[in-house]
Amino acid sequence: MGPQIDYDKCNGCGICVELCPTDVFFGTKGFGKTKGEKPVISYPDFCWHCNWCVKECPEDAVFLQIALSMQIAYSERPLLKT
Amino acid sequence: MEIKKVETEVLCVGGGIAALMGAIRAAECGARVVVADKGNTLTSGAGGAGNDHFLCYIPEVHGDDVGHVIRSALNGQMGGIIRTFGPTQAVKWFKKSFDIVKLWDEWGIPMKPYGEWRFAGHAFPGQTRTMLKYHGKYQKKVLTREAHRRGVNIMNRTMVIDLLGDENGVTGAVAVDTRENRLTEFRAKSVIMATGLIRRLYPGPAPMVMNNDTHPLNLTAEGRVMAYRLGAKLFNIDMLVRQIAIKGFVRAGQGSWVGVYRAPDGKPLGKYVSKPNVDTGDILPEVDNKVFTDTLESGKGPVYMDCTGISDEVLEFMKTGLTHEGCEALVDYFQKEGINPQKHPLEFKSLGLVGAGGLIWHDENAATSVRGLYSAGDCAGRGISCAATFGWYAGENAAQYSKDDSASINETDSQSKVEEKRELIEGILKRKSGYDWKDANIALLQTMEEYAGLVTSADMLDAGLKHLKRLKAKVDSSLVATNQWELTRCLEVIDLYNMAELIFLAALDRKESRGFRQRIDYPYSDPLLLGKMQITRQVGGKPVIEWSRVPHAL
Numbered sequence: 001m002g003p004q005i006d007y008d009k010c011n012g013c014g015i016c017v018e019l020c021p022t023d024v025f026f027g028t029k030g031f032g033k034t035k036g037e038k039p040v041i042s043y044p045d046f047c048w049h050c051n052w053c054v055k056e057c058p059e060d061a062v063f064l065q066i067a068l069s070m071q072i073a074y075s076e077r078p079l080l081k082t
Numbered sequence: 083m084e085i086k087k088v089e090t091e092v093l094c095v096g097g098g099i100a101a102l103m104g105a106i107r108a109a110e111c112g113a114r115v116v117v118a119d120k121g122n123t124l125t126s127g128a129g130g131a132g133n134d135h136f137l138c139y140i141p142e143v144h145g146d147d148v149g150h151v152i153r154s155a156l157n158g159q160m161g162g163i164i165r166t167f168g169p170t171q172a173v174k175w176f177k178k179s180f181d182i183v184k185l186w187d188e189w190g191i192p193m194k195p196y197g198e199w200r201f202a203g204h205a206f207p208g209q210t211r212t213m214l215k216y217h218g219k220y221q222k223k224v225l226t227r228e229a230h231r232r233g234v235n236i237m238n239r240t241m242v243i244d245l246l247g248d249e250n251g252v253t254g255a256v257a258v259d260t261r262e263n264r265l266t267e268f269r270a271k272s273v274i275m276a277t278g279l280i281r282r283l284y285p286g287p288a289p290m291v292m293n294n295d296t297h298p299l300n301l302t303a304e305g306r307v308m309a310y311r312l313g314a315k316l317f318n319i320d321m322l323v324r325q326i327a328i329k330g331f332v333r334a335g336q337g338s339w340v341g342v343y344r345a346p347d348g349k350p351l352g353k354y355v356s357k358p359n360v361d362t363g364d365i366l367p368e369v370d371n372k373v374f375t376d377t378l379e380s381g382k383g384p385v386y387m388d389c390t391g392i393s394d395e396v397l398e399f400m401k402t403g404l405t406h407e408g409c410e411a412l413v414d415y416f417q418k419e420g421i422n423p424q425k426h427p428l429e430f431k432s433l434g435l436v437g438a439g440g441l442i443w444h445d446e447n448a449a450t451s452v453r454g455l456y457s458a459g460d461c462a463g464r465g466i467s468c469a470a471t472f473g474w475y476a477g478e479n480a481a482q483y484s485k486d487d488s489a490s491i492n493e494t495d496s497q498s499k500v501e502e503k504r505e506l507i508e509g510i511l512k513r514k515s516g517y518d519w520k521d522a523n524i525a526l527l528q529t530m531e532e533y534a535g536l537v538t539s540a541d542m543l544d545a546g547l548k549h550l551k552r553l554k555a556k557v558d559s560s561l562v563a564t565n566q567w568e569l570t571r572c573l574e575v576i577d578l579y580n581m582a583e584l585i586f587l588a589a590l591d592r593k594e595s596r597g598f599r600q601r602i603d604y605p606y607s608d609p610l611l612l613g614k615m616q617i618t619r620q621v622g623g624k625p626v627i628e629w630s631r632v633p634h635a636l
Binding site for chain 1: 299329344
């Protein structure tokens with residue numbers, strides 16, 4: 001869960017590493033400042049799902065894997081009997 | 083380990099809304115300013131992914147009487163903090179709030195995105211609305227830029243772990259770098275403590291999944307504990323807060339939903355709305371949180387946020403609000419999963435215990451009880467408007483203070499404190515065996531929930547405090563970290579334990595039930611304690627708890 005990266009699309013710009021509030025990508029060489037270094041997802045279970053890595057990635061290479069324990073529960077039918 | 087030295091006039095501890103507003107204003111007032119954020123100010127804090135509502139008083143909308151707007155806000159979730167501030171501070175806040183709104187709009191945070199001042203959500207039908215709908219997704223980007231423009235030095239990935247000085251005045255701080263092996267010793271004439279909310283003190287909404295929470299997980303207790311260690315007053319530290327949120331993918335944004343809370347048979351749980359109301363939302367959680375837990379625990383069934391029947395236009399308004407309130411990932415998830423609030427009632431629940439962990443007391447100038455130490459934001463108040471407004475005042479007053487005579491720096495004390503922190507950190511990094519931060523944190527969550535939770539008593543609190551102290555002794559001496567990230571978590575946990583110990587003492591001292599804190603040995607709220615706040619502060623190295631009247635309290 002947390003961020004997942006399509007490394008074929010990733011260009012190693014480091015924006016996600018720079019922005020992550022909880023340093024999920026800690027351990028990436030150069031901490032995002034070394035161009036071309038692809039991010040390491042070290043602490044995905046500290047992801048807060050703020051979405052910055054997803055939206056700011058210039059290559060659309062990042063997406064959030066929403067854990068099974070976080071799936072929304074909902075009713076498929078309206079509650080009120082019309 | 084490298085020890086860097088930084089000298090400045092105003093040091094902002096934290097980099098959220100309050101800290102950046104303080105930094106911006108202090109710089110405008112001519113001070114040299116440093117902001118130390120353990121994350122990146124572009125995305126950090128409770129406001130890091132945006133907010134969509136700002137509590138304020140706008141004379142051209144509300145009329146000349148600020149009083150009726152404050153009275154209206156008293157009825158909802160902001161009532162507690164308004165009452166504790168007292169009338170003078172509340173009036174100062176509300177009267178300034180429109181200036182802050184105009185500044186934000188001028189800087190590029192859209193405060194009037196609907197073409198008019200649009201008030202919606204968190205409201206009772208027929209009552210004055212107090213929450214301005216705005217588009218805050220990029221608010222941290224804007225505030226960071228405005229701080230840079232005024233020459234503020236922002237040091238990201240820099241976590242302050244203790245203040246320097248004593249009860250006569252603050253003289254600086256010690257910080258650890260969250261990425262590289264480095265300490266920074268700050269010399270500052272004044273400090274603004276703005277470290278925000280506390281998480282990881284009580285189990286969150288999904289205890290097995292620590293990070294499934296309304297706010298970032300690295301918002302922890304060290305700000306309040308540091309202020310306490312220097313002699314600042316903390317207040318009502320045992321009081322508990324609970325919130326309602328969507329079940330599963332937990333997010334904040336109670337007021338952004340346009341629907342009705344219903345039981346499984348479709349009956350509204352509250353009395354205020356029976357169909358979706360775009361102007362008010364459903365204010366039930368701010369009035370009765372218990373009905374959510376009761377319905378679930380009695381086996382009746384889930385509680386639903388029912389938005390069925392809303393128009394496409396209202397759905398767009400709601401999704402836009404949620405996006406700006408930090409729930410963009412949730413909106414994307416709905417899209418991906420084919421979940422449509424117009425058709426699908428969504429399960430909501432009451433979150434796990436969210437201990438407020440007490441707040442740093444400050445006066446109407448954002449000054450704490452320690453000279454040169456100011457405080458603002460969620461570590462001293464509640465909500466975005468409070469953070470922005472008192473952050474502003476903190477900046478103005480900290481800058482003024484830093485130009486006047488301020489406390490002189492005691493070299494010996496500072497050096498010994500820096501040395502103490504260096505030894506602590508090296509110990510944690512070099513230790514061959516011990517306990518990791520997560521294990522220590524989970525032990526804390528268990529202890530707080532079991533002994534200092536919703537229902538407790540003197541016997542329970544005594545037993546819990548003894549257990550906590552045993553755990554704390556191990557935490558203080560035997561934590562292990564294999565890198566700087568884990569070290570950061572360890573340092574957070576150490577001060578979470580320190581906060582927890584104070585909470586037990588405060589809960590024991592409070593011989594009454596109030597809000598979510600229920601004591602079976604004192605099951606009533608004591609009317610003699612209404613209009614008072616419980617103050618905890620350090621005197622001679624020991625916690626002292628006393629009760630003090632809220633100025634001009636009703």
